Amino acid sequence: MVEKKKLQVEAIGTGTVIDHIPAGQGVKILSQLQLLGTDLRITVGFNLPSKELGLKDIIKVENRLFNETEASELGLFAPQATINVIENYAVRAKFKMSVPEKLEGVFECPNSNCITHNEPVQSSFAIKERNNDIQLKCRYCEKSFSKDIVAGL
Structure with missing residues (x-):
């Protein structure tokens, strides 16, 4: 039998994906980055299956590219998260978060x-x-x- 893989959250063409957020921390990150109440198209997944974490949250922000400095505060809430900068449906840059000094x-x-x-x-x-x-x-x-x-x- 062939195992089918299905995307849990739709792919984006240009923007930023914050992945590997510990389950339950996604709301804090949305609030901290002041993404709520903006005109940005945001896709959020809560309690998605993860091989590494068991369960994880994910945030996709279309048409907004984060840089490493801008994302550094995320290390407080999700030190193992990754930030993927997406252009033309491909990962252009990838930042691994850590707790900043x-x-x-x-x-x-x-x-x-x-x-x-x-x-x-x-x-x-x-x-x-x-x-x-x-x-x-x-x-x-x-x-x-x-x-x-x-x-x-």
């Missing part, structure tokens, strides 16, 4: 007394993994926060 200007510091709220300085966080949680330490107030607190999730 630092993030600058991406999130506000949750500490309302931090200098970043009152002075014209860009936020800056050092990132550490502790007890299966990712902690962000503010460069200015030196307080540490869970990634979900900093990202406002």
Whole structure:
């Protein structure tokens, strides 16, 4: 008997595919990248079968090409995710995500007394993994926060 392979999510001609997202993290990524409420055509798959993860989420964004810098914050929510930049139905570039060592200007510091709220300085966080949680330490107030607190999730 021949096993038929069927695409779970339709292919896109030009855009970005964020694949190998741990199941349940897709919504956080959509929110963090501010993709909801845009005119972009977005296809999202939740709890799709994956050989590596068991279950995974996938996000396809048509006509928007992500670059490695722009996608670096995804490492906080899906360090094993891959970003595929698609042109003419072919993968033009592929980025493997990982937890970055630092993030600058991406999130506000949750500490309302931090200098970043009152002075014209860009936020800056050092990132550490502790007890299966990712902690962000503010460069200015030196307080540490869970990634979900900093990202406002």
